[in-house]
Amino acid sequence: MDFPADYQLVKQGAEAKIYKGTFLGRPVIVKERFCKTYRHPELEAMISKERLKAEARGILRCKALGVPAPAVYYVDPDSKLMYLEEIDGSTMKDLFTSLLASDDKDAPDKLKQLSLSIGEAVGKIHAGHLIHGDLTTSNFLRHGFKTYLIDFGLSSVSTLAEDKAVDLYVLERALISTHPGSDQYWTHILASYSKSYPSGSKEVLNKFKEVQSRGRKRTMVG
Amino acid sequence: MVVAIGLEGSANKLGVGIVRDGEVLSNCRRTYITPPGQGFLPKETAEHHRKHIIPLIKEALEVAKMEPKDIDLVCYTKGPGMGAPLVSVAVVARTIAQLWNKPIVGVNHCIGHIEMGRTITNSDNPTVLYVSGGNTQVIAYSCNRYRIFGETIDIAVGNCLDRFARLVNLSNDPSPGYNIEQAAKKGKKFLQLPYCVKGMDVSFSGILSYIEEKGKPLLKSGEYTVEDLCFSLQETVFAMLVETTERAMAHTGSGDVLLVGGVACNVRLQEMMAQMAKERGGTVYATDERYCIDNGAMIAHAGALLYTSTGKPTPWDETFIRQRYRTDEVEVTWR
Numbered sequence: 001m002d003f004p005a006d007y008q009l010v011k012q013g014a015e016a017k018i019y020k021g022t023f024l025g026r027p028v029i030v031k032e033r034f035c036k037t038y039r040h041p042e043l044e045a046m047i048s049k050e051r052l053k054a055e056a057r058g059i060l061r062c063k064a065l066g067v068p069a070p071a072v073y074y075v076d077p078d079s080k081l082m083y084l085e086e087i088d089g090s091t092m093k094d095l096f097t098s099l100l101a102s103d104d105k106d107a108p109d110k111l112k113q114l115s116l117s118i119g120e121a122v123g124k125i126h127a128g129h130l131i132h133g134d135l136t137t138s139n140f141l142r143h144g145f146k147t148y149l150i151d152f153g154l155s156s157v158s159t160l161a162e163d164k165a166v167d168l169y170v171l172e173r174a175l176i177s178t179h180p181g182s183d184q185y186w187t188h189i190l191a192s193y194s195k196s197y198p199s200g201s202k203e204v205l206n207k208f209k210e211v212q213s214r215g216r217k218r219t220m221v222g
Numbered sequence: 223m224v225v226a227i228g229l230e231g232s233a234n235k236l237g238v239g240i241v242r243d244g245e246v247l248s249n250c251r252r253t254y255i256t257p258p259g260q261g262f263l264p265k266e267t268a269e270h271h272r273k274h275i276i277p278l279i280k281e282a283l284e285v286a287k288m289e290p291k292d293i294d295l296v297c298y299t300k301g302p303g304m305g306a307p308l309v310s311v312a313v314v315a316r317t318i319a320q321l322w323n324k325p326i327v328g329v330n331h332c333i334g335h336i337e338m339g340r341t342i343t344n345s346d347n348p349t350v351l352y353v354s355g356g357n358t359q360v361i362a363y364s365c366n367r368y369r370i371f372g373e374t375i376d377i378a379v380g381n382c383l384d385r386f387a388r389l390v391n392l393s394n395d396p397s398p399g400y401n402i403e404q405a406a407k408k409g410k411k412f413l414q415l416p417y418c419v420k421g422m423d424v425s426f427s428g429i430l431s432y433i434e435e436k437g438k439p440l441l442k443s444g445e446y447t448v449e450d451l452c453f454s455l456q457e458t459v460f461a462m463l464v465e466t467t468e469r470a471m472a473h474t475g476s477g478d479v480l481l482v483g484g485v486a487c488n489v490r491l492q493e494m495m496a497q498m499a500k501e502r503g504g505t506v507y508a509t510d511e512r513y514c515i516d517n518g519a520m521i522a523h524a525g526a527l528l529y530t531s532t533g534k535p536t537p538w539d540e541t542f543i544r545q546r547y548r549t550d551e552v553e554v555t556w557r
Binding site: 014 | 365419461464465469471
């Protein structure tokens with residue numbers, strides 16, 4: 001399968017170039033994982049293969065658990081291309097940035113709703129033992145009243161509370177460092193996380209405190 | 223115009239530097255070197271610092287051709303770092319500030335690295351990768367703070383390298399990292415090691431356990447040489463660092479990278495980072511070992527920035543040390 005030349009580059013992420021185009025008559029996003037020349041070839045081959053697989057599997061599992069994610073239309077393992085359903089939404093990163101800066105009196109309430117939907121999505125995937133691996137506000141898309149999860153390249157399946165806690169920790173750090181002044185919304189995220197993952201959230205949140213203390217209050221020398 | 227003297231001793235390096243408005247007049251250093259197979263411990267390191275600090279201050283003044291009366295400001299490392307070495311240096315800073323009757327400023331060590339790097343390389347607003355024996359952080363500036371985007375969730379990269387050097391008995395002179403770098407140049411065979419990236423965070427402890435368990439038998443059987451392991455280790459941990467830095471850059475939308483901290487001297491890391499930045503259309507800024515490795519000038523420089531922007535020294539009863547002083551706790555008043 002050739003990569004159509006009329007596809008338009010819309011974004012260069014850390015791992016992949018994102019193109020827009022049509023595939024069998026549908027609007028699609030094509031994610032091209034490019035070769036990292038700085039990496040040792042053996043390491044590069046292993047990582048890019050693993051991540052392409054992880055992404056396809058993660059998306060399927062995520063959808064099966066009832067959390068919206070873009071549909072996978074086609075995967076080309078040789079050229080490391082993935083054809084995905086196009087979601088016409090805004091990233092949580094953009095929404096948070098604009099809402100936190102706005103004077104709108106409804107802004108705090110909107111932010112609360114968004115935070116609840118983030119917590120719900122994470123709670124649901126963790127209940128199904130899916131670890132996203134790269135939870136940042138850039139990786140949630142809001143379309144209408146639905147919150148989509150994207151970018152599953154670092155995802156894995158694990159039943160360990162430790163892995164889920166680290167997943168939450170990564171999200172907390174990304175939220176606080178990207179959106180100064182968003183600390184209060186973290187409690188909403190955790191509240192709806194617990195609600196949508198009643199069976200195991202308690203254990204994960206205990207572990208989460210442990211991970212936090214390992215990271216932030218860890219001895220720093222030199 | 224402010225002439226500042228900076229005293230640094232948060233780990234095994236003791237440094238005294240004198241800086242006048244970003245211009246380094248002197249930057250002297252003594253390193254506490256332990257025998258192969260051993261790391262440096264707080265008590266012995268503090269003893270080393272206590273023994274050398276007075277001659278080193280004299281040396282710094284001499285090189286800068288200055289007298290105590292020419293100094294306007296005394297700066298010292300408030301943290302983070304090892305307790306005993308930090309205290310031994312802070313005590314001297316408080317003493318000379320009183321003896322010479324000068325204002326005193328406590329400086330965050332990480333901020334010292336960042337500000338010195340920005341000044342030396344003339345980079346305006348880079349994403350910073352701070353890698354040393356005790357720290358591994360991906361930092362970007364926003365809203366008056368240096369915010370930590372990614373970080374190690376267990377041990378620092380330099381600590382991983384140091385402990386690996388101890389495992390295979392590499393020399394600590396001039397530094398374990400330097401000897402790994404030299405050995406890695408002769409390594410050819412790549413051993414696959416755990417590659418552990420979690421979002422913008424990294425983890426190194428698994429690599430160390432893996433080498434402890436699997437590496438030794440591989441060395442014994444002659445399948446891999448120490449050089450091969452050094453090579454594989456560097457390729458793996460640096461790829462992880464470059465990847466998380468790239469993630470942070472994609473997330474914040476910035477193009478330039480500044481490398482600081484002891485591990486940032488490593489030429490291979492600089493090369494890999496440069497390749498990544500080139501693909502993104504950005505630039506890598508790196509400094510050489512005079513400024514990468516802990517030194518006094520960076521403390522003097524950051525202290526002077528803080529002092530001139532606020533006009534206030536650190537209140538006397540706050541001139542203590544903090545072993546766990548986080549980068550993002552400092553309000554940046556000079557940017």
